[in-house]
Amino acid sequence: MHVPDGFVNAPVSAAAGVVAAGAVAVSLRGARRELDERTAPLAGLVAAFIFAVQMLNFPVAAGTSGHLLGGALAAILVGPYTGVLCVSVVLLMQGVLFADGGLTALGVNITDMAITTTVVSYLVFRGLVKVLPRGRRSITVASFVAAVLSVPAAAVVFTLIYAIGGTTDVSLAKVATAMIGVHVLIGIGEAAITALTVGAVVAVRPDLVYGARGLTQPLKLRVGGALVDAPAAAPAPVAARSHRKVWITGLVTSLVLAGFVSYYASASPDGLEKVAHDKGIDKKTEEHAAADSPLADYGVKDVSDARLSGGLAGIIGVGVTVVAGTGVFWALRRRRTDDVASTEVTAGETV
Template sequence: MHVPDGFINAPVSAAAGVVAAGAVAVSLRGARRELDERTAPLAGLVAAFIFAVQMLNFPVAAGTSGHLLGGALAAILVGPYTGVLCVSVVLLMQGVLFADGGLTALGVNITDMAITTTVVAYLVFRGLVKVLPRGRRSITAASFVAAVLSVPAAAVVFTLIYAIGGTTDVSIGKVATAMIGVHVLIGIGEAAITALTVGAVVAVRPDLVHGARGLTQPLKLKVGGELVDVPAAAPAPVAARSHRKIWITGLITSLVLAGFVSFYASANPDGLEKVAHDKGIDQKAKEHASADSPLADYGVKDVTDARLSGGLAGIIGVGVTVVAGSGIFWALRRRRTGDAASTEVTARESV
């Protein structure tokens, strides 16, 4: 659903850029509260994993494909504020390095693919876990439903943006019907990927899943004929439960997906591309400013073998994304630690 340059006029693109910048600023502050010793190293990995899986277009209908948007997955794994930043980092890397998503449309893409999907998915997820039985299966089920709904929600937001600032005169009703219809199908694929990933992490390290915190059912003992809660054991020190193994596993998985599996992805246009072509909203699309980038269209310039070119581009993309994302999230984590230390010193001095 990457919106290219020329789909949305300049004033609305600028307004979306302001909305995106404001949301990113709020998310930077919010992420400082979400990130800790467990999640800070993994947030960059989540961004890299989303980048890798977005290369895996899957067929959804005749001549149409879809790919992961990632907002639901990021929000559930590392929190909604950090999730917005994860997807935004991916979109920035894709736009600048791979000519995927217009640079003038970056604000539109962040508003649509990062903010909308993350907020909708997390609200649905939190609502479901409050009413479902507490446990791992409920986390997985809630992840599935949240992801399903987040994708057509993004299609609705794109349609609204296009209704306000679209550069061609087309029937918005027909665009809405086509966009929502195809993205409901894409949402099923998104949900399957999200639920499988969240379920896999919850199964081995539920303490690393933001959305699973505090949802374990307390143990019960029968005392005097009545069930009483067993006192919770003290949590293991963070250092005693290293996240290194899952980090390495996640990074290798991302590299394999982007460097090898991506070659077998569907070559059909994604939902937005298909609707844009069929309904004529791509008539004023512009060539990407980074069209001559060495990595444009997910291939390495001057590498003639298609499999090797795409694989190298995917590996480079994962590497750049994990480095950029990890740098941002570590900086936020250090800022939080520094603020906490300053607050403690001030409190001591005032005593």
């Protein structure tokens, strides 16, 4: 659903950029509260994983494909504020290095793909876990439903943006119907990927899933024929539990998906591209400013073998994204630590 340059006029693109910048600023502050000893080491990895999975377009209808947007996955794994930043980092890397999503449309893409999907999915997720039975299965179910709804929500937001600043004269009713229809189907794929990933992490390390904190069901023991809650074991200190195994597994998985599996992704246009072509939205599409980039269109320039070129581009993309994301989140985590230390010093001086 990457919007290219030329779909939306300059004033609306600029306004979306202001909205996106404001949301990112708010998210930077909010992420400082979310990035603790469990979340901080994994946030950059989540961004890299989203980048990798977005390369895996899957068929959803005749001549149409879809790919993960990632807002629901990021929000549930590392928190909504951090989730907005994760997807924003991915979109920035894609736009600058791979000519995917227009540079003047970056604000539109962040507003649509990062903010909308993250906010909608997390609100749905939190609402569901409050009414579903407490347990890991409910977390997976809530993840599925939240992800399903986040994708057509993004389609609706794009349609609204296009209604205000679209550069072609087309039937908005037809655009809305086509966008929502195809993205409901894409949402099912998004939900499957999100639920499988969240379920896998919850099964191994539920303490690492931001959305699962405090929601696991207590262990039951049968005493005298009755089920009673087992005494709660003293949890291991958070810092003492290594994230290395999960981090390495996630990084290797991302590299394999981007470097190898992506070659077998569907070559059909994604939902937005298909609708844009069919309805005439793409008549004024502008060439990407980074069209001559060495990594444009997810291939390495001057590497003739398509499989090798795409694989190298995917591996480079995962590497750059994990480094950029980890740098951002490490800095935020460091800032939070400094703030806590400053508060403690101030409190001590007051006493």
